[in-house]
Amino acid sequence: MREYYPLLLAGAVIGVFTLLFVLAFAFMKDKKKAIGFDRNMKDSEITKRLLRYAAPHKLSFLIVLLIVIFSITYDVVSPYLIGRIEETVKGRFEMPELLWLVAGYFGILIVTILCTYAQDMILQATGQKILSAIREDVFFHIENLSHEQLNHIPVGKLVTRVTNDTNAISMMFTNLIPGLVKSVFVIFGVLGAMLMLNYELTLMVLCFVPFIVLFTYIFRKFSRKTYRRTKDAITDINTFLSENLSGIKITQIFNCEQKKLSEFRERNKELRAARSREIYVFSVFRPSMYMLYMASVLGLLYLGGKGYIKNTVFLGQTITSGVLVSFYMYINKFYTPIQNLAEQFNRLQSAFASAEKIFTIMDMESEIVEDPEGIEPEHLRGEIEFKNVWFAYEGEEWVLKDVSFHVAPGDTVAFVGATGSGKTTILALVCRNYDIQKGQILIDGIDIKKYKLSALRSHFGQMLQDVFLFSGTIRSNIILRSEGIGDEEIMEACRYVNADKFIGKLTGGLDEEVRERGNNFSQGQRQLLSFARTIIHKPDVMILDEATANIDTETEILIQNSMEKMMNIGTMLIVAHRLSTIQHADRIIVISKGEIIEEGNHFELLDKKGAYYELYRLQYSN
Numbered sequence: 001m002r003e004y005y006p007l008l009l010a011g012a013v014i015g016v017f018t019l020l021f022v023l024a025f026a027f028m029k030d031k032k033k034a035i036g037f038d039r040n041m042k043d044s045e046i047t048k049r050l051l052r053y054a055a056p057h058k059l060s061f062l063i064v065l066l067i068v069i070f071s072i073t074y075d076v077v078s079p080y081l082i083g084r085i086e087e088t089v090k091g092r093f094e095m096p097e098l099l100w101l102v103a104g105y106f107g108i109l110i111v112t113i114l115c116t117y118a119q120d121m122i123l124q125a126t127g128q129k130i131l132s133a134i135r136e137d138v139f140f141h142i143e144n145l146s147h148e149q150l151n152h153i154p155v156g157k158l159v160t161r162v163t164n165d166t167n168a169i170s171m172m173f174t175n176l177i178p179g180l181v182k183s184v185f186v187i188f189g190v191l192g193a194m195l196m197l198n199y200e201l202t203l204m205v206l207c208f209v210p211f212i213v214l215f216t217y218i219f220r221k222f223s224r225k226t227y228r229r230t231k232d233a234i235t236d237i238n239t240f241l242s243e244n245l246s247g248i249k250i251t252q253i254f255n256c257e258q259k260k261l262s263e264f265r266e267r268n269k270e271l272r273a274a275r276s277r278e279i280y281v282f283s284v285f286r287p288s289m290y291m292l293y294m295a296s297v298l299g300l301l302y303l304g305g306k307g308y309i310k311n312t313v314f315l316g317q318t319i320t321s322g323v324l325v326s327f328y329m330y331i332n333k334f335y336t337p338i339q340n341l342a343e344q345f346n347r348l349q350s351a352f353a354s355a356e357k358i359f360t361i362m363d364m365e366s367e368i369v370e371d372p373e374g375i376e377p378e379h380l381r382g383e384i385e386f387k388n389v390w391f392a393y394e395g396e397e398w399v400l401k402d403v404s405f406h407v408a409p410g411d412t413v414a415f416v417g418a419t420g421s422g423k424t425t426i427l428a429l430v431c432r433n434y435d436i437q438k439g440q441i442l443i444d445g446i447d448i449k450k451y452k453l454s455a456l457r458s459h460f461g462q463m464l465q466d467v468f469l470f471s472g473t474i475r476s477n478i479i480l481r482s483e484g485i486g487d488e489e490i491m492e493a494c495r496y497v498n499a500d501k502f503i504g505k506l507t508g509g510l511d512e513e514v515r516e517r518g519n520n521f522s523q524g525q526r527q528l529l530s531f532a533r534t535i536i537h538k539p540d541v542m543i544l545d546e547a548t549a550n551i552d553t554e555t556e557i558l559i560q561n562s563m564e565k566m567m568n569i570g571t572m573l574i575v576a577h578r579l580s581t582i583q584h585a586d587r588i589i590v591i592s593k594g595e596i597i598e599e600g601n602h603f604e605l606l607d608k609k610g611a612y613y614e615l616y617r618l619q620y621s622n
Helices: 002-030 043-071 073-090 095-143 147-152 155-197 199-206 209-246 248-253 257-310 321-362 423-430 453-458 474-479 487-496 523-536 553-566 602-608 611-620
Strands: 384-392 398-407 412-417 438-443 460-463 541-545 571-575 587-592 595-600
Touching: 002 209, 043 073, 043 095, 043 155, 043 321, 073 095, 073 155, 073 321, 095 155, 095 321, 155 199, 155 209, 155 321, 199 257, 199 321, 209 248, 209 257, 209 321, 248 257, 257 321, 384 423, 398 423, 398 438, 398 587, 398 595, 412 423, 412 611, 423 438, 423 541, 423 571, 453 460, 460 523, 474 487, 474 523, 487 523, 587 602, 587 611, 595 602, 595 611, 602 611
Parallel strands: 412 571, 412 587, 460 541, 541 571
Antiparallel strands: 384 398, 384 438, 587 595
């Protein structure tokens, strides 16, 4: 009995560690909701959805699978050859046999290297295709979310989904899945080779398998939680950066650098803490697996040495020195893929956490439901009618209350009123950026919901107060969605809205660089480019929302001249605080607290001496 004390001691150590892990897992399991174990999606659901992206490339993955099968030959056969070489050298030495064994070992090594190269090349090419497909799908889905949804999702979070999270998924297809498959093949291949070589020693190794499975299962639970926390921390820091880098000029103006640095430091600490927890979990698991590996080696050396020295026979098999050498290598080959599985599972949890966040975004259905058989008119007459429209952004905090009005085709109608009265909301509803709760909106006598959304918006031209220009050139910002528009047509649109004057003074002309958000142009210049961009697409209905709000007097005169010209193009809806820009409108609608209180043209409303008259008097009394 005493001779088995070393084995009993190793078993006792493993038992203690097992008990500690089980108790820790039991405690964490009871508290899983409090510490973030909850998952909105099951791994099986995530896997199923990810495989849809892999399906078009199944031939490439099948080729890789065949390559993997060939490549594991080295792991399965090389320990056996080393054992044979050891016995050949130790026993009756024969050079030809030794040379054949060495040549076989070298040949298998070369085949494995070539297989690994081919596998990596195919997987990287396939992975990039899958990555591109996922990114395109995510970006397209984000493009189709409603304005309300986009208002509630930070830009930094969306950027993280399209960049960081898709990269994690790409790694899963290029490294994780092939690595997992190879590791599984190696484990079963090595196990089969060990069984064929010696039953006794193989059974000894298999005694540790239940502990491997248990430790891996426990590690899986802990790693899932830590990876979710890390992903949340990355999203948080990206969101903070996106917002604060965009507003860094305000930070400098108000001397808030230290305050913002402090806020960033807090988020950075959270990310560091999440990463530290991640490292800690893995730092516990990896040594635990190494402990099992060393216990297997000790068991091999003890039982194998004892059997070899005493020449014992177990299950009809003897233990030779060659068997001992081969088994020592096989145990390493057996545990290495198991440890790789742990690392790969570690990264797999990261990929699943990323995939879950991506699919959460993709599962968001746009609040604007489009009719699949919607109308796609080639032209709109521009007749607009609101019938008893009620609208609220949140709950029943009504922004518009029972609003009704009619705009005849080709008319210019202006909306005036105090800030927050609902003017801009009306313009947003006309383009169906939001859906109303009550009432009806008609375009050319047809309910707005019966139009195909993209077709409806293609007939609108919108000029907003905060003009957004994309990085590129003046030309690319003017043509925007259309191709094949020549420079003469572009310049004609620029002349029409008086933008040609400042463009002609630029060194690059239409090829002048536009930096981020157009910050190398003045507000007035950006507004004129917005007018040209709208005109060149020949809209049937034009919308101007505070188009003259933040510009100088000289530019305002140019814009007013442009607006007078555009009134002849089609129906025009205008929101303006400067009443001088709407005096020539066919009708002016005065709104207060979401309700229409006055209607008429400029002179009619002045004669009424009501709300419009008071606004006019306040503006021109100074």
